[in-house]
Structures are given as C-alpha cells and as structure tokens.
Amino acid sequence: MTQKRHIRFSHVFSFSIGAIVSTVCNNWTYFKFNEEINIDDLFTAVIGGAIGLYIGSKLTSKVSSDRVEKDLIIGKITSIKAKMEELTSIVETGSYQLATATKLIKYCRQSATLLKNMIEVCCGDEEIIAGNLDKITKALNRINPIVTGGLAVNGILNIDVIAIGNYNTFNKIIEDNSLLLIINVNRL
C-alpha cells in the first residue's frame, strides 16, 4: 500500500517537474522554437518514444520476475537451514524424541526435492547450482539413518559421540552448500 502511494507520488512529482521545465523553456528567450511541426519527425519521435517505453517496461518486468523467483528459492534454502539448526540443537544433546527428528528430517528432505524442481524451472541447466543442491540432498540422505536409525527407549533415541560427529560432518556440507547455493542463485 505504502509502495503504491510512493509510486503515485513520484509520478505526480515527475509530471510537475516536467511541466515547470517546459513552461520555463517556452518563456525563456534563450530557447527559440520552430513553430512549424514536421509530421515525419513527430511521428518518428512518438514511435521512438513508444518503443523505448516498451523495451524499458519489458526489461523492468523481466528483472522483477527474476527477483521474485530468486527470492522464492532463497527463502526455501533458508527454511531448510532453519530446520537443520533445530535438528542440530536436539541431536547435540545426544537424547531426543524420535518423532521430532523424523518430522524435521521429513521437512528438510521434502523441501530439498521441491527446491530441485524450482531450480530446474527457474535456473535451467546451471551445473554449479545443481551441484550444490545435489551435495545437500546426499548429505540429508546420509543424516537420515544417523538421526532416525538407532535404537530407542520409549520413543526417545540416544546417539553416541561418534554418531554426533558423523552428523556434524554431513551438517557442515549442508551449511556450506546452502551458503554457496544462495550466492550462486543471487549471481544469476
């Protein structure tokens, strides 16, 4: 709403400045205008202006839609990062509810699958981006049995220091590649 009001204000402001400049130019003796209008020149000027406006608006619209797509992709990566941080915080305690871990892992793996589809549609065959995402997906697949595969007691899963270490190794791959993915998507 505020943005719309801002755009409307800038249009009115630009128009007012244009009107003032035109009036000053017309009244100032320094400028001498030829009062005869050449139809060909006028036509060329109008068409040229129209083409300029068309190209400008098309470019603006393309840049704006690219930005929306990038923001959607980056938003998804950020949400995976947030859920992984949540998972890390419970895994590092060494004892946690299995249901919580499966729920978080499900979210992350589902999101990675969706992200793959989004990137295919929005970025095409960008090898670097696909490579980053592939590393994230593979690391998630390796993390899954570490955090959900062990023995539980009454739904509480206990994992040892070695398993936590393995988890951290794959989690680091996810963290690093998430960051690279955001940078690479932004650069497109």
Place this chain on the structure above:
Amino acid sequence: MENFIKISTDFSPTPGARYRTDGPFSGQEFYEKILQKKFKDSLRSGLKLEIDLDGTFGFATSFLSEAFNRLAMEFGSAIVWDHVKIISNEEPYLIDEIREYIYDAEATH
C-alpha cells in the same frame, strides 16, 4: 479397501523405531499387526498390496527397514516387490529406499 494400507490412519500418524522395545508404533509392531496379514491376503487374491505412506509425521529408517526387510525375508524379495505398490507423493524418494530394504534382505540371507 481390501488390498490397501494407509499407515497414517490404519496404524499411526507417528510411526516409531524398529522394535516394540523401542517404543510405541514400531516397525516390528506394524509388520506383525498389519503388513504380514495384508500381504498374505494380497498374495491369495492375486492383487497388489497398495501401501500409502503419506500423511505421517515422517518415518525413521529403522521403522521402514524392519517392516519391509522382514516381509522380504519371509516371502522373498522379488515376490514382495512384485506384489506391493508403494504410494508416497509427499516423499517420493522413500519408494527407492524401501526397494533397497526389500532387496537387502535377499543379499544378507
């Protein structure tokens, strides 16, 4: 439906770990209470058993491994894979993982 299992409603929306001793809704419990019987019925009727994985909070690898590995050990990997249809729209990658659990049973025995 006769040859259909929806785990979230027929068993639990929060499947547990591997064994009954691990806690409620384990893979062992699912196998012994539902999967084994339904699979036998499917074999008798000659129809594929449809197993719908959608709608749960997520699966522990131990749950899926226990249930499908045991099924394959009892009936044979090829027979099991030919007579089940896994539905997993939410997590399509689980279909390949279950296939691995089924064929792992053959490799280990």
